Amino acid sequence: MKTKKSSDFHEWYPEVILSAKLADYAPVHGCIIFRERGYAIWERIQQSLDAKIRAMGVKNAYFPLFIPESLLKKEAEHFEGFVPEVAWVEKKEGDEERVALRPTSETVIYYMYSKWIRSHRDLPLKLNQWCNIVRWEIKQTRPFLRTREFLWQEGHTAHATQEEAEAQVKDALNAYVDLIEGELAIPVVAGRKTKVETFAGAVYTTAVESLMPDGRALQMGTSHYFGDHFPKMFGIKYMSEEDGVERFCHTTSWGVSTRLIGAVVMVHGDDKGLVLPPRIAPEQAVIIPIFKEETKAPVFKKCEEIRKKLEAAGVRAVADYDDAHTPGWKFAECELRGIPLRIEVGPKDIEKAQVTAVRRDTGGKSAIMESELAAKVQELLDAIQSNLFERAKKFLEENTVAVKTNAELKKALDGRKMAKAAHCGGEACEQKIKDETGGGTIRCIPFRQEKVSDKCAGCGSPAKYTVLIAKAY
Numbered sequence: 001m002k003t004k005k006s007s008d009f010h011e012w013y014p015e016v017i018l019s020a021k022l023a024d025y026a027p028v029h030g031c032i033i034f035r036e037r038g039y040a041i042w043e044r045i046q047q048s049l050d051a052k053i054r055a056m057g058v059k060n061a062y063f064p065l066f067i068p069e070s071l072l073k074k075e076a077e078h079f080e081g082f083v084p085e086v087a088w089v090e091k092k093e094g095d096e097e098r099v100a101l102r103p104t105s106e107t108v109i110y111y112m113y114s115k116w117i118r119s120h121r122d123l124p125l126k127l128n129q130w131c132n133i134v135r136w137e138i139k140q141t142r143p144f145l146r147t148r149e150f151l152w153q154e155g156h157t158a159h160a161t162q163e164e165a166e167a168q169v170k171d172a173l174n175a176y177v178d179l180i181e182g183e184l185a186i187p188v189v190a191g192r193k194t195k196v197e198t199f200a201g202a203v204y205t206t207a208v209e210s211l212m213p214d215g216r217a218l219q220m221g222t223s224h225y226f227g228d229h230f231p232k233m234f235g236i237k238y239m240s241e242e243d244g245v246e247r248f249c250h251t252t253s254w255g256v257s258t259r260l261i262g263a264v265v266m267v268h269g270d271d272k273g274l275v276l277p278p279r280i281a282p283e284q285a286v287i288i289p290i291f292k293e294e295t296k297a298p299v300f301k302k303c304e305e306i307r308k309k310l311e312a313a314g315v316r317a318v319a320d321y322d323d324a325h326t327p328g329w330k331f332a333e334c335e336l337r338g339i340p341l342r343i344e345v346g347p348k349d350i351e352k353a354q355v356t357a358v359r360r361d362t363g364g365k366s367a368i369m370e371s372e373l374a375a376k377v378q379e380l381l382d383a384i385q386s387n388l389f390e391r392a393k394k395f396l397e398e399n400t401v402a403v404k405t406n407a408e409l410k411k412a413l414d415g416r417k418m419a420k421a422a423h424c425g426g427e428a429c430e431q432k433i434k435d436e437t438g439g440g441t442i443r444c445i446p447f448r449q450e451k452v453s454d455k456c457a458g459c460g461s462p463a464k465y466t467v468l469i470a471k472a473y
């Protein structure tokens with residue numbers, strides 16, 4: 001690594017992504033290629049989240065990439081929310097109307113829901129799709145964080161009652177908390193967005209937010225309650241069981257994207273490169289033979305034995321038999337790639353019937369008896385997973401500061417902290433905070449409320465609740 005995370009975070013971020021071979025820049029501006037290691041992380045995220053999605057009774061489906069202009073424009077506020085970012089397909093002769101590349105799929109899905117839902121027996125209707133999204137960003141793009149095309153999942157559900165829909169909104173957000181904290185080892189704060197920050201067309205938006213090492217917040221996932229707003233627009237009605245009256249459904253949508261990979265890079269990486277939580281790492285352990293020409297054969301043989309044992313125990317293990325590079329070069333390469341555990345095998349290790357394990361997160365070295373290999377390696381991987389989470393949690397706690405006044409708020413944000421502050425709930429005050437702090441926004445109103453003050457940190461009027469304020473990605 002040319003750049004150190006500790007000295008220039010913004011140079012370091014793309015450099016680590018390119019050097020660890022997670023992604024590369026595409027020939028189209030603002031787009032990236034997910035290389036196999038980056039895509040493997042996404043597949044791990046998918047597997048884990050897909051199981052949670054299915055457990056909520058949601059099934060996967062797939063809708064087209066194209067959305068007719070008339071459908072996209074059907075709900076004005078929703079459309080307005082995306083106008084600058086919509087990419088259009090040039091209209092060809094014979095086309096009835098222009099089509100857009102989906103910036104999100106509410107409109108096309110609701111159009112279909114209005115055809116599919118007739119009676120209470122059709123409800124709830126709960127679908128999810130894993131797909132790509134196009135938002136023609138004009139702002140500066142960054143790999144994984146802001147690109148013109150990205151991958152995500154979007155869940156869309158329709159329910160008979162408000163209670164059911166709101167429960168779904170909550171369940172989806174909880175699934176995200178489990179995924180992000182449990183697999184990605186990144187602590188989050190869950191809460192509701194203010195009206196200003198609410199998704200276009202939603203009654204309310206809930207979100208999980210985390211804090212990145214540069215003091216900026218990153219929205220990690222969102223879950224929206226739409227009420228019967230879209231159903232009224234699209235005519236999604238059902239015949240009620242009790243009284244035979246036609247009623248509008250209540251709908252929700254929720255999603256996380258490949259932006260999560262960017263968060264993993266930023267939160268856990270260090271001066272030596274990427275650091276991956278074992279649960280989502282494409283390779284959990286790399287075995288490196290330490291040999292001279294005369295010991296090469298027995299050392300390679302032992303390495304292969306070790307690799308097979310680990311593989312049989314369910315550990316994603318690879319061995320590096322390349323003999324063009326020194327062990328030292330390979331160590332640096334594994335560190336750059338963020339492989340959680342390095343296992344060294346040399347003639348002395350073989351004599352003692354052991355291997356030497358080195359942790360990526362702490363650099364800690366330990367000898368493991370071959371007889372205890374699988375259990376000890378699993379133990380170490382678990383220890384790395386929880387150490388990464390604890391380390392990130394400590395960072396989040398230490399860099400979230402309670403502020404009472406405007407001056408304190410500004411100082412916190414200038415000092416790259418996230419502020420916990422009382423707020424009046426006023427939209428003008430929220431805008432004033434944004435202007436005066438150079439872009440600080442209310443990230444969320446945390447579900448777990450902690451009282452900081454009776455008075456709003458922005459304007460001094462009586463406070464309604466406590467919010468988190470930060471500059472955000």
Ligand SMILES: [Zn+2]
Nearest residue numbers: 424429456459
């Ligand atoms: Zn205020």
